[in-house]
Amino acid sequence: MSVPAAPAHDVDAVVLDIEGTTSATGFVVDVLYPYSRARFAELLTERAGEPVVARAMAQVRELTGEPDADAARIEKTLNAWLDEDRKATPLKSLQGVVWSEGFARGDLVSHFYDDVVPRLRAWHAAGLRLYVYSSGSVSAQRAWFANSPAGDLTPLLSGLYDTENAGPKQDARSYRRIAGSTGVPAGRLLFLSDRPGELDAARAAGWHAVGVRRPGEPYFEQGVGDHAQAGTFDEITVNNSRSTS
Ligand SMILES: CSCCC(=O)C(=O)COP(=O)(O)O
Numbered sequence: 001m002s003v004p005a006a007p008a009h010d011v012d013a014v015v016l017d018i019e020g021t022t023s024a025t026g027f028v029v030d031v032l033y034p035y036s037r038a039r040f041a042e043l044l045t046e047r048a049g050e051p052v053v054a055r056a057m058a059q060v061r062e063l064t065g066e067p068d069a070d071a072a073r074i075e076k077t078l079n080a081w082l083d084e085d086r087k088a089t090p091l092k093s094l095q096g097v098v099w100s101e102g103f104a105r106g107d108l109v110s111h112f113y114d115d116v117v118p119r120l121r122a123w124h125a126a127g128l129r130l131y132v133y134s135s136g137s138v139s140a141q142r143a144w145f146a147n148s149p150a151g152d153l154t155p156l157l158s159g160l161y162d163t164e165n166a167g168p169k170q171d172a173r174s175y176r177r178i179a180g181s182t183g184v185p186a187g188r189l190l191f192l193s194d195r196p197g198e199l200d201a202a203r204a205a206g207w208h209a210v211g212v213r214r215p216g217e218p219y220f221e222q223g224v225g226d227h228a229q230a231g232t233f234d235e236i237t238v239n240n241s242r243s244t245s
């Protein structure tokens with residue numbers, strides 16, 4: 001299917017997906033996933049009393065319909081979800097605990113495609129607000145942006161959204177919730193993502209949407225349906241006619 005090139009977008013804010021959009025899925029799957037897999041057993045046994053861990057364990061039991069699942073059973077479920085890259089909220093919450101500690105310890109440094117950081121800085125300097133909306137938990141997102149090879153990028157960000165505070169990424173209601181939370185009208189928000197289902201949901205909520213198609217990413221061959229598309233952030237033209245900066 002032929003898809004249109006990305007037109008110029010007159011918006012107040014850009015909302016970023018991470019995996020497949022700002023950053024390589026291969027890095028997440030090859031570096032971050034093994035890091036969390038190796039630490040789940042200890043987290044679920046030694047720290048089950050911590051509120052975030054207890055809540056995630058309860059969510060796993062509910063999602064699987066296994067009210068009596070013990071730590072070993074929950075670990076098995078988490079690892080199966082990892083194998084299929086399932087974006088389950090409790091998996092993402094627990095990964096957020098493990099990864100944010102790994103970043104703080106210096107074990108991990110995040111990954112961004114070369115075009116991303118210069119473009120984020122340029123958009124921010126031009127008066128655009130930048131937000132993240134990822135399946136990765138808010139604490140994982142914060143650690144990801146704080147520990148980039150280019151240094152701490154969190155000062156560029158105005159807010160972080162995940163499936164816990166906004167809802168599922170393929171549901172238009174989540175995008176309406178984010179618009180309400182940011183105070184930016186839907187028609188002044190641009191969402192960048194690699195997944196057509198997410199772009200569909202953003203568009204259904206009245207947002208601008210551009211599919212980011214990077215060679216080697218899982219959705220590269222499938223494409224982004226009839227959405228405008230870009231191979232890098234340099235191909236995305238954003239201007240903010242309302243900016244005073
Ligand atoms: C720092 S978040 C790590 C990536 C991750 O776990 C994830 O699920 C990202 O999914 P996305 O919605 O950004 O495609």
Ligand SMILES: [Mg+2]
Pocket residue numbers: 017018019020021193194195
């Ligand atoms: Mg993605």
